[in-house]
Amino acid sequence: MSIEIRNIQKRFGDFVALDNVNLTVQSGELLALLGPSGCGKTTLLRIIAGLETPDSGQVLFGGEDTTHTHVSEREVGFVFQHYALFRHMTVFDNVAFGLTVKPRSIRPSKEEIRDKVLKLLKLVQLDWLADAYPTQLSGGQRQRIALARSLAVEPKVLLLDEPFGALDAKVRKDLRRWLRDLHDEIHVTSVFVTHDQEEALEVSDRVVVMDHGHIEQVGAPDDIYEHPASPFVTQFLGDVNLFHGRIDGSHLTIGDYAHRLTTVPGEGRAVAYVRPHDLIVSRSPEDALASGTVEHIHAVGPVVRLEVATGDGQTLEAVLAKETYRELGIALGEAVHLKPKKVSVFLSEGGDYSI
Numbered sequence: 001m002s003i004e005i006r007n008i009q010k011r012f013g014d015f016v017a018l019d020n021v022n023l024t025v026q027s028g029e030l031l032a033l034l035g036p037s038g039c040g041k042t043t044l045l046r047i048i049a050g051l052e053t054p055d056s057g058q059v060l061f062g063g064e065d066t067t068h069t070h071v072s073e074r075e076v077g078f079v080f081q082h083y084a085l086f087r088h089m090t091v092f093d094n095v096a097f098g099l100t101v102k103p104r105s106i107r108p109s110k111e112e113i114r115d116k117v118l119k120l121l122k123l124v125q126l127d128w129l130a131d132a133y134p135t136q137l138s139g140g141q142r143q144r145i146a147l148a149r150s151l152a153v154e155p156k157v158l159l160l161d162e163p164f165g166a167l168d169a170k171v172r173k174d175l176r177r178w179l180r181d182l183h184d185e186i187h188v189t190s191v192f193v194t195h196d197q198e199e200a201l202e203v204s205d206r207v208v209v210m211d212h213g214h215i216e217q218v219g220a221p222d223d224i225y226e227h228p229a230s231p232f233v234t235q236f237l238g239d240v241n242l243f244h245g246r247i248d249g250s251h252l253t254i255g256d257y258a259h260r261l262t263t264v265p266g267e268g269r270a271v272a273y274v275r276p277h278d279l280i281v282s283r284s285p286e287d288a289l290a291s292g293t294v295e296h297i298h299a300v301g302p303v304v305r306l307e308v309a310t311g312d313g314q315t316l317e318a319v320l321a322k323e324t325y326r327e328l329g330i331a332l333g334e335a336v337h338l339k340p341k342k343v344s345v346f347l348s349e350g351g352d353y354s355i
């Protein structure tokens with residue numbers, strides 16, 4: 001079931017929560033809505049669910065206008081950050097709930113319900129917990145049961161609002177992989193809200209990056225990461241070093257550094273971003289974008305993070321493999337030169353972008 005969002009506008013008082021949002025979710029796709037707190041992701045998800053009404057615009061399911069269809073008739077499954085399992089019911093009864101409350105005329109038989117629940121519990125790999133109560137489960141297990149419960153009624157669309165938000169980092173990582181595998185198995189059209197870029201990039205088929213109630217960029221994870229469309233997306237997807245320069249013709253100049261651009265966004269003042277792992281640390285000043293003194297050295301697992309103080313008061317961050325770091329034999333207080341492997345450049349358009 002595809003979802004089409006057309007010109008959605010939503011205000012809360014004077015505050016514009018969603019500003020003319022347009023988006024198509026393909027049938028069977030797992031799509032992430034990614035953005036900082038308050039950007040409107042949850043509001044958009046609630047509008048898709050029918051839990052919130054837009055001021056204007058339309059939501060279409062499979063080409064049919066559902067803007068004014070009640071939430072109970074939209075056939076959506078919902079999983080929230082905080083497990084909404086019924087405490088007084090076993091895992092089995094929690095998963096069966098949506099089926100047992102169906103009107104008698106369309107309710108499956110007891111045997112059918114039993115088969116279906118056991119199949120779902122197997123799917124989320126927790127069939128051995130059928131007789132347990134929610135309080136006996138870990139946070140990650142509860143979320144898997146919540147997901148099984150939302151799938152029991154065979155929703156056309158599955159909506160997940162920070163489903164792993166309340167879990168610790170390790171469990172979160174396991175569950176993201178698990179969700180990806182599960183989706184590959186069942187292919188229900190799913191929209192997933194997160195503010196965690198790593199989660200969005202790892203789990204989804206496509207990522208929608210939002211900011212201040214509008215969509216900044218939509219694309220496959222790799223595409224978004226490699227070709228961010230704006231300074232906001234570049235910064236939101238990970239650490240960056242910022243440089244100010246100019247574009248003239250196809251040349252970017254930052255101080256004495258010159259770089260030939262393959263795609264030219266125009267002419268004028270520009271901002272350039274380089275990710276810490278895209279800075280080559282060298283003893284030689286040749287082709288250097290910046291030079292400075294090593295102020296801090298942090299060894300983190302297989303990589304080493306250097307903080308380099310430049311003459312003009314900026315601190316740059318470079319990340320290099322431990323092996324390269326050892327070969328270079330860098331020590332605190334030494335002078336190093338930094339050369340970029342990859343630069344993302346945007347015109348300043350009259351105002352500087354800042355981080």
Ligand SMILES: Nc1ncnc2c1ncn2[C@@H]1O[C@H](COP(=O)(O)OP(=O)(O)OP(=O)(O)O)[C@@H](O)[C@H]1O
Pocket residue numbers: 012017035036037038039040041042043044195
């Ligand atoms: N019912 C409401 N009444 C008033 N303001 C609201 C209401 N719901 C949301 N907002 C505001 O709309 C903005 C967008 O909220 P929303 O929950 O969609 O953001 P979000 O991107 O999901 O953020 P978070 O990750 O923090 O949940 C926020 O500034 C929020 O305060």
